[in-house]
Amino acid sequence: xxxxxxxxxxxxxxxxxxxxxxxxxxxxxxxxxxxxxxxxxxxxxxxxxxxxxxxxxxxxxxxxxxxxxxxxxxxxxxxxxxxxxxxxxxxxxxxxxxxxxxxxxxxxxxxxxxxxxxxxxxxxxxxxxxxxxxxxxxxxxxxxxxxxxxxxxxxxxxxxxxxxxxxxxxxxxxx
Numbered sequence: 001x002x003x004x005x006x007x008x009x010x011x012x013x014x015x016x017x018x019x020x021x022x023x024x025x026x027x028x029x030x031x032x033x034x035x036x037x038x039x040x041x042x043x044x045x046x047x048x049x050x051x052x053x054x055x056x057x058x059x060x061x062x063x064x065x066x067x068x069x070x071x072x073x074x075x076x077x078x079x080x081x082x083x084x085x086x087x088x089x090x091x092x093x094x095x096x097x098x099x100x101x102x103x104x105x106x107x108x109x110x111x112x113x114x115x116x117x118x119x120x121x122x123x124x125x126x127x128x129x130x131x132x133x134x135x136x137x138x139x140x141x142x143x144x145x146x147x148x149x150x151x152x153x154x155x156x157x158x159x160x161x162x163x164x165x166x167x168x169x170x171x172x173x174x175x
Contacts, residue, residue, distance in 0.1 A: 031100060033162035039133050042165075046123055049175035054106045056116070061168050062125035063116035064109065068164055069132035072157045075144040077112030085150035093149045093160060102163035106171055111147055129165075136161065 050058045080089060096102040109115055116125075136157075145151050149160060 031097060031159070033097075033159040035133055035137060035158050035162055038162055038165060039130065039137075042126065042130055042133070045172075046126060050122060051173050051175045053171035053173060056107050057118055057122070058172055059120045059122045059125040060116035060118055061106075061172065062122070062129045063120060065161075065165050065168055066125070066128040066132040067110055067113050067116070069129075069136050069161055071110060071113070072143055072146065072152075072161070073136060073139050073141070076110065076147040079111070079145065079147045082150075085145070085148060089146075089148040090150055093152075093156070096163050097156075097159050100163075102167040104164075104167060106168060133161075 052058045052061055054061070056064070079085070120128075139154075143152060143154060143157055146157070146160065149156075152160065
């Protein structure tokens, strides 16, 4: 997370916590983030010629999103501090869920994860993402703590994945 984002979040957390963090959490819990419909939407992109509005290729974006989903099942190699996860991280996710949108640096990799391979063909990367979503939906085991948000149940992780992918899709366009 970039310093500016961290500072904004650090300022927002006391406001959120003092001004009704429980209310935000209740609103966030009431929203539904349907990974099945997102899967279908992504599946419709197979074979399409797409371009990215960021310095990452479409393939790198899809690989990054797949990595994030895999991390929720297999674990993330690096984590932010427990203090961050219990304050700014959890508050940020609650705000994202309540607002129905995430905003984050769209070219920042996951801490400790390998850099996406720019040579991977776009459809192959899209299939990686689709497979990761299917695996997550079928997954019955214990979920790994999120590197920034901490312990999440399956519903919270589904929301985080939905919001994360949606944020990236805002910068994917027909070629």
